[in-house]
Amino acid sequence: MSDAATAVEAQGGEAAPLLEVRNIETYYGPIMAIRGVSLAVPQGKVVVVLGANGAGKTTVLKTISGVMDPQKGQVIYQGAEITRQDPNRIVARGISHVPEGREVFPFLSVRENLDMGAFLRRDREGMQEDLERVFDYFPRLAERANQQAGQLSGGEQQMLAIGRALMGRPKLLLLDEPSLGLAPLLVKEIFDIVSRINREQGVSILLVEQNANVALQVGDIGYVLEVGRIVMEDSCKALLQKDDIKEFYLGQKETGVRGKRRWKKKKLWR
Numbered sequence: 001m002s003d004a005a006t007a008v009e010a011q012g013g014e015a016a017p018l019l020e021v022r023n024i025e026t027y028y029g030p031i032m033a034i035r036g037v038s039l040a041v042p043q044g045k046v047v048v049v050l051g052a053n054g055a056g057k058t059t060v061l062k063t064i065s066g067v068m069d070p071q072k073g074q075v076i077y078q079g080a081e082i083t084r085q086d087p088n089r090i091v092a093r094g095i096s097h098v099p100e101g102r103e104v105f106p107f108l109s110v111r112e113n114l115d116m117g118a119f120l121r122r123d124r125e126g127m128q129e130d131l132e133r134v135f136d137y138f139p140r141l142a143e144r145a146n147q148q149a150g151q152l153s154g155g156e157q158q159m160l161a162i163g164r165a166l167m168g169r170p171k172l173l174l175l176d177e178p179s180l181g182l183a184p185l186l187v188k189e190i191f192d193i194v195s196r197i198n199r200e201q202g203v204s205i206l207l208v209e210q211n212a213n214v215a216l217q218v219g220d221i222g223y224v225l226e227v228g229r230i231v232m233e234d235s236c237k238a239l240l241q242k243d244d245i246k247e248f249y250l251g252q253k254e255t256g257v258r259g260k261r262r263w264k265k266k267k268l269w270r
């Protein structure tokens, strides 16, 4: 933790979050996809946003990384407003976005894809160190360094997309559904590494997921996004215990008073 943050805490106040999203509204043409979302990522934490298909998870991340501009609201990072800034400038400030569906460069090698993640850097030594660290986290990428990225399996491509983001030496990593389309064992492997990156490198993480089961295991704080709005916010530990989360995201249906499964139980948050 920085001296400034320690000083704030010593005064009994809460340290300012690394990232704060304030009441953003983002549109696709006339369609309002994000309807006033606010959230915060405290320094060093893993924050999870859960949401079903179309809830607006990807749009929230794109608005933070500058790929989309909000019509209203602010994105504050390290105390400075970055709303509507150019995506390259936002990357340079230390925010790396791992997009939905990996999006690796299929005809470039694994090594070349990783180099692309460091395109804004000039410090050769630091880049070499980071490359070694990525290969240490993902040994399979080291084994396949010269192979075309398009030939990798889905799980390996996800590892490559995360590795490429790490090559920007981020302070904040935005992860868009890393579990998508992967077998459970592989999902666990990737989330274990995400958790290590957070603990060992102190990288703060904003993770959007439909897979509540794994996301709530690695997260500290969780939000539930529904049709462009945040409808719930709590510690991940508390969210794991909530009946409506269990039912709608974890697929655990409880036994009702009459010993029947309550298939039609209503969500509590609406």
Ligand SMILES: Nc1ncnc2c1ncn2[C@@H]1O[C@H](COP(=O)(O)OP(=O)(O)OP(=O)(O)O)[C@@H](O)[C@H]1O
Pocket: 028, 031, 033, 051, 052, 053, 054, 055, 056, 057, 058, 059, 060, 100, 210
């Ligand atoms: N290119 C687009 N043009 C028009 N509407 C869009 C576009 N992309 C997304 N939307 C709409 O915006 C809303 C939010 O989409 P978004 O992709 O952010 O959801 P998501 O939570 O990431 O969903 P998924 O889990 O399927 O990835 C949805 O209603 C979607 O239909």
Ligand SMILES: [Mg+2]
Pocket: 057, 058, 059, 100, 176
């Ligand atoms: Mg999405």
